[in-house]
Amino acid sequence: MKYWTLRLFNDRISIQVSMRWLLTVAGWLAVVGGVFLLSLSAGSNWIPLSEVFKQLTGQIDQHTFVVETLRLPRALLALLVGAALGVAGLILQSLVRNPLASPDIIGITSGASLGAVTFISFGAGVISMQYLPLAAILGGLLAALLIYLISWNKGVTPIRLVLIGVGLSAIMKACVTFMLVMSETATTTKSYIWLTGSIYGASWSDVTSMIWWLLIPIPFLIVFGRGLNVTEIGEDFSVSVGIRVQLQQFIFLMCSVMLAGTAAAFAGGIEFVGLMAPHIARRMVHRSFPGLAVVTALVGAFLVIIADLVARTLFLPLDIPAGVFTAAIGAPFFLYLLFRYRNQ
Amino acid sequence: MSKKLLFLLAACMLSVLFLAACGGSEDEGSDAAESDSGNAAEESGAIEVSHAMGTTTIEEKPERVVSLYQGATDTVLAFDVTPVGVVESWVELPMYDYIKDDLQDVTYVGQETQPNLEEIAALEPDVIFASQIRHEEIYEQLSEIAPTIVNETIYDFKETTNLIGQALGEEEKAENLLDEWDGRIADFQEKIGSDENWPMSAAVLNYRPDHARIYVTGFAGSILQELGFEEPIELQGQNEEIVMLNDKEAIPQMNADVFFQFMEETPDVQKNFEEWTAHPLYQNLEAVQNDNVYTVDEVSWNMAGGLQAANEMLDDIYEYFEVEQ
Numbered sequence: 001m002k003y004w005t006l007r008l009f010n011d012r013i014s015i016q017v018s019m020r021w022l023l024t025v026a027g028w029l030a031v032v033g034g035v036f037l038l039s040l041s042a043g044s045n046w047i048p049l050s051e052v053f054k055q056l057t058g059q060i061d062q063h064t065f066v067v068e069t070l071r072l073p074r075a076l077l078a079l080l081v082g083a084a085l086g087v088a089g090l091i092l093q094s095l096v097r098n099p100l101a102s103p104d105i106i107g108i109t110s111g112a113s114l115g116a117v118t119f120i121s122f123g124a125g126v127i128s129m130q131y132l133p134l135a136a137i138l139g140g141l142l143a144a145l146l147i148y149l150i151s152w153n154k155g156v157t158p159i160r161l162v163l164i165g166v167g168l169s170a171i172m173k174a175c176v177t178f179m180l181v182m183s184e185t186a187t188t189t190k191s192y193i194w195l196t197g198s199i200y201g202a203s204w205s206d207v208t209s210m211i212w213w214l215l216i217p218i219p220f221l222i223v224f225g226r227g228l229n230v231t232e233i234g235e236d237f238s239v240s241v242g243i244r245v246q247l248q249q250f251i252f253l254m255c256s257v258m259l260a261g262t263a264a265a266f267a268g269g270i271e272f273v274g275l276m277a278p279h280i281a282r283r284m285v286h287r288s289f290p291g292l293a294v295v296t297a298l299v300g301a302f303l304v305i306i307a308d309l310v311a312r313t314l315f316l317p318l319d320i321p322a323g324v325f326t327a328a329i330g331a332p333f334f335l336y337l338l339f340r341y342r343n344q
Numbered sequence: 345m346s347k348k349l350l351f352l353l354a355a356c357m358l359s360v361l362f363l364a365a366c367g368g369s370e371d372e373g374s375d376a377a378e379s380d381s382g383n384a385a386e387e388s389g390a391i392e393v394s395h396a397m398g399t400t401t402i403e404e405k406p407e408r409v410v411s412l413y414q415g416a417t418d419t420v421l422a423f424d425v426t427p428v429g430v431v432e433s434w435v436e437l438p439m440y441d442y443i444k445d446d447l448q449d450v451t452y453v454g455q456e457t458q459p460n461l462e463e464i465a466a467l468e469p470d471v472i473f474a475s476q477i478r479h480e481e482i483y484e485q486l487s488e489i490a491p492t493i494v495n496e497t498i499y500d501f502k503e504t505t506n507l508i509g510q511a512l513g514e515e516e517k518a519e520n521l522l523d524e525w526d527g528r529i530a531d532f533q534e535k536i537g538s539d540e541n542w543p544m545s546a547a548v549l550n551y552r553p554d555h556a557r558i559y560v561t562g563f564a565g566s567i568l569q570e571l572g573f574e575e576p577i578e579l580q581g582q583n584e585e586i587v588m589l590n591d592k593e594a595i596p597q598m599n600a601d602v603f604f605q606f607m608e609e610t611p612d613v614q615k616n617f618e619e620w621t622a623h624p625l626y627q628n629l630e631a632v633q634n635d636n637v638y639t640v641d642e643v644s645w646n647m648a649g650g651l652q653a654a655n656e657m658l659d660d661i662y663e664y665f666e667v668e669q
Binding site for chain 1: 432451452453454455457458459460461462463465466477478480481482484485488489497498562585586588590
C-alpha cells in the first residue's frame with residue numbers, strides 16, 4: 001500500500017494519504033453528491049435536475065421557494081448533522097478504545113435530550129423556540145462535564161468514563177420520561193418528535209448557526225488528531241511518546257460533545273449514526289484519524305440525508321421524522337458490510 | 345464531592361440565567377416589529393390580524409384557506425368556508441366523520457405535527473391558520489407561503505373563531521357564532537339551575553393502556569367550567585391541567601358527581617378500563633354510586649377542538665342531563 005504523508009507547521013500537523021483513501025473519499029463524495037442532488041429534485045413534485053441547476057444559477061425563478069427555501073437548507077442541514085454525528089462517534093470510539101461507544105450510549109445525547117425536553121416542557125409558549133438548540137447544547141455539555149467530573153479520580157480512565165456515562169444516561173433518560181409523563185399532551189407530542197430526530201423545517205439560519213458551532217471543534221481535531229492514533233494503542237504507550245493523555249482526552253471529549261450536541265440541537269435525537277458511520281468508515285480505510293474522520297463524516301452525511309429523503313418522500317403527503325429511518329437504513333447496510341468483509 | 349456539587353449547581357443556575365436573558369431580549373425585538381407593520385397596514389386598508397406570533401397583514405379577503413390544526417379545520421367550516429388544504433385528523437383517518445362530507449375535495453397536507461411545506465406551497469393559499477404549540481419553528485417558512493395566523497393553543501376554540509373571523513373579514517359572523525354559543529351556555533345554566541343537585545362537580549376521564557388521566561382544563565374542561573361545573577372534588581383550587589393516575593390507589597382523585605369518560609377501543613385499553621372500574625375504590629366514587637358515568641365521543645370531546653365540536657359536546661350534555669334545548 002502506498003502512502004503520501006503531508007506534514008505542515010514543523011510536523012505539528014501530519015496527514016497520511018493513501019491511494020485507497022483517495023478512491024474511497026472520491027467514491028463517497030460521488031454518492032453523497034448524488035443523493036444531495038436527488039434531494040433537491042425529489043419532493044411533493046419532481047423538479048428535473050436541469051431545472052434545479054437553472055434555479056440555483058438564477059436563470060429561472062419559479063422554484064425559488066421549494067428549492068431554495070425548503071429543500072436546499074434541509075439537505076445541507078442533513079449533511080452537516082450526519083457528518084457531525086459520525087465524527088463525534090469516531091472520536092469517542094477511538095478515545096475509549098471501545099467499538100460500542102457512541103454519543104447516544106455514553107450519555108451526551110441523553111443530556112441534550114434532557115435539555116431539549118425540559119425546554120419544550122417549561123419554555124414552550126414562554127420562550128421563543130429558536131433557543132431550543134441552545135438548551136440542547138447546554139444539556140449535552142452539562143451531561144459531559146458531569147460524567148467527566150464523576151469519573152475523575154486523579155485522572156480519568158476510558159472504561160470508567162463509559163460506565164459512568166451509561167449510568168448517568170439511564171438517569172437522564174428516566175428524567176426525560178418523567179417530564180414526558182408529567183407535561184401537557186401537546187408539548188409531549190412535540191418532545192416525542194424531537195426525541196425521534198427530524199430535519200423538518202430546516203431554515204438557512206439553522207444551517208449558518210450549525211456551521212458556526214461546528215467551526216469550534218474542527219481546529220482542535222486537526223491539531224490533536226494524530227495523537228488520537230497513538231492513544232488507541234494504549235495509555236502507557238501514549239505517555240511514553242510524550243502525549244499529555246489527560247489533556248488530550250478532555251479536549252477530544254469536549255470536541256465530541258460539541259459535535260454531537262450541535263447535531264442534536266438542530267436535528268433532535270437522531271440515534272445510530274454516531275455508532276454506524278465510524279464502523280462503516282473503518283471497514284473501508286486505514287486507521288489514521290484525520291483520514292478516517294473525513295470518510296466518517298461523508299458516511300454520516302450520507303446516512304442522514306438519505307434517511308431524510310426517504311422520510312419526506314416515501315409516504316407523501318406525510319413528512320415523517322428522519323430519525324425513524326436512520327436505523328432502518330443503517331442497519332441493513334452495516335450487516336451487508338459485515339458479511340462482505342467476513343473473511344478479512 | 346461537595347465541591348463538585350457546588351460547581352454543578354452554579355453551572356445549572358448560570359445556564360438558566362442565560363436562557364432567561366435570551367427570552368427577555370427576544371420579546372422586545374418582536375414588539376418593535378409589530379408596531380412597524382401595524383402602521384403600514386392602516387394606510388393600505390388591508391385586513392390586519394394580531395395573533396400569538398405578531399401582527400399579520402392580509403392584502404384582500406382570502407379565498408384559499410389552509411388549516412394546520414384540527415380546531416381551525418372545524419371552525420373554518422363553521423364560517424361556511426371550505427379550506428383547500430387541511431392536516432390529517434388523529435383518528436378516523438383521513439378526517440373525522442362529522443366533517444368528512446364537507447371536505448371531500450380537500451388536499452391533505454400531512455400531519456398536524458409535521459405538515460408538508462411543499463404541499464402547502466403548491467396549494468397557493470391566501471391565508472394559513474396554524475398553532476404556536478405545533479408550528480412555531482416553521483412560522484417563517486409558512487409566512488413566506490401566505491399570511492399565517494397563529495393561535496397560541498390548539499383547543500381554545502373561541503380564540504380560533506375570533507382569529508378566523510378577523511382573517512376572513514367575517515368579524516360579524518364570528519361575533520354571531522360566539523353570541524350563539526354564549527346564548528346556549530346561558531340557556532343550559534338557567535335550566536340546570538332548578539336541579540336540586542346543581543352545582544355539580546365533573547371529571548373528564550381518559551383511560552390509556554397503562555394509566556388513567558383526568559383532564560381538568562383543556563378543551564372539555566374549559567367548556568365544563570364555563571357551564572358552571574366544578575372541578576373534581578379532590579382537585580379543586582389546585583390549578584392542575586392534566587392529572588395522570590399511574591396507580592389505582594389514586595382513584596379517589598377522580599371523585600366527582602359526574603364522570604365523562606372516553607377511551608380508544610383497543611383490547612389493552614378495554615382491559616385496563618375494566619381493571620380500574622372493578623377496583624373497590626372506584627365503587628365508592630360519587631358518580632359511580634349515583635350512576636352518573638357517561639361514555640362520550642373522543643372526537644368531539646377531546647380531539648377536534650373547534651367550535652362545531654364544542655357545540656356537539658354541548659348537545660351531549662343537554663342530552664345526559666335531560667335538559668330541553
